[in-house]
Amino acid sequence: MGDVIKLIFLGNSGVGKSNIINRIAHFDFDLNKKPTIGIDYYMIKIVYNDKTYKVQLWDTAGQERFLSIVRSYYYNIDGAVIVYDITNYKSFKYINYWLDEIKNNCNKDVPVLILGNKSDLDVIREVSIDEATKYANDNNLKFVEVSALENLNIDKIYELLIKQILDLNVYKENKVEIPKSNNNCYC
Numbered sequence: 119m120g121d122v123i124k125l126i127f128l129g130n131s132g133v134g135k136s137n138i139i140n141r142i143a144h145f146d147f148d149l150n151k152k153p154t155i156g157i158d159y160y161m162i163k164i165v166y167n168d169k170t171y172k173v174q175l176w177d178t179a180g181q182e183r184f185l186s187i188v189r190s191y192y193y194n195i196d197g198a199v200i201v202y203d204i205t206n207y208k209s210f211k212y213i214n215y216w217l218d219e220i221k222n223n224c225n226k227d228v229p230v231l232i233l234g235n236k237s238d239l240d241v242i243r244e245v246s247i248d249e250a251t252k253y254a255n256d257n258n259l260k261f262v263e264v265s266a267l268e269n270l271n272i273d274k275i276y277e278l279l280i281k282q283i284l285d286l287n288v289y290k291e292n293k294v295e296i297p298k299s300n301n302n303c304y305c
Contacts, residue, residue, distance in 0.1 A: 121169075123283055124194060126176040128216045129201035130209040134235040137266035138201060139177045142275065164276065166284050173280065192223040197283045199275065201233045204263065207244040210234075213253065229286065231279040234263040237270060 127135040143160040160175040176195075200216045202209040213232060220230065234250050247263060254261030260278045264271040 121171050123164075123171055123173045123196045123280060124176065125173060125197045125199060125279070126178060126192065126195045127199045127201060128178055128219065130203075130206075130212050133201045133203040133206070133209050134266050135199075135201045136177050138199075138233065138235060138264065138272065138275075139175050141266050141269055141272045143175060164280060166281070171284070192220065195224060195228055197228050197279050198224075198230045199233055199279065200230060201235050202245065203236050204234045204245045204250075205236055205239050205242045210245040210250065210253075217257070229279055229282045230259050231275065232259050232261040233275070234261070235266060237263040238265040238268045 127139060129135050139160055143162055160177070162173050162175065164171050164173055198216075198220050200213055202213060204210075217230065220228065232250065232254050234245060234247075250261055250263070253259075260282070262271050262274040262278060264274065266272065
């Protein structure tokens with residue numbers, strides 16, 4: 119793995135992958151964000167055990183017509199984030215599809231984090247926290263609900279996935295320091 123961590127964000131179109139990444143990389147949210155065409159890329163820095171790592175954030179298009187392009191980016195990933203929209207049950211049911219994509223196209227087993235996005239829209243929720251938690255537990259996956267709009271639990275991506283990736287690669291103890299300013303971002 120070296121000093122670079124490659125994360126790929128997967129999920130159906132419209133679930134909020136781009137805005138989650140925008141929160142991570144730019145500390146911003148854009149209600150008028152256009153759908154990703156093909157794939158987009160961002161890089162940030164994190165510090166773990168007094169060592170600096172570059173984290174590549176690969177934002178993928180959720181539309182089926184871009185799938186062949188997206189598949190070429192599965193190679194050599196260190197972790198995957200599968201995003202669904204808590205107000206769209208179909209996007210939750212597609213988690214199996216995205217897990218199969220990872221399993222069938224990656225060159226190794228990779229840690230996967232399931233994100234239920236748009237927790238700020240709880241009043242129109244279609245996927246219960248209990249159902250998502252059960253699914254994650256049954257499939258030995260990490261899970262958290264987030265709100266890109268309200269910047270809720272976005273930091274859990276560091277705690278639940280990046281730390282796991284580094285721990286799997288012999289870097290044990292301490293904690294991941296979350297970037298605090300745009301000075302850490304190469305976008």
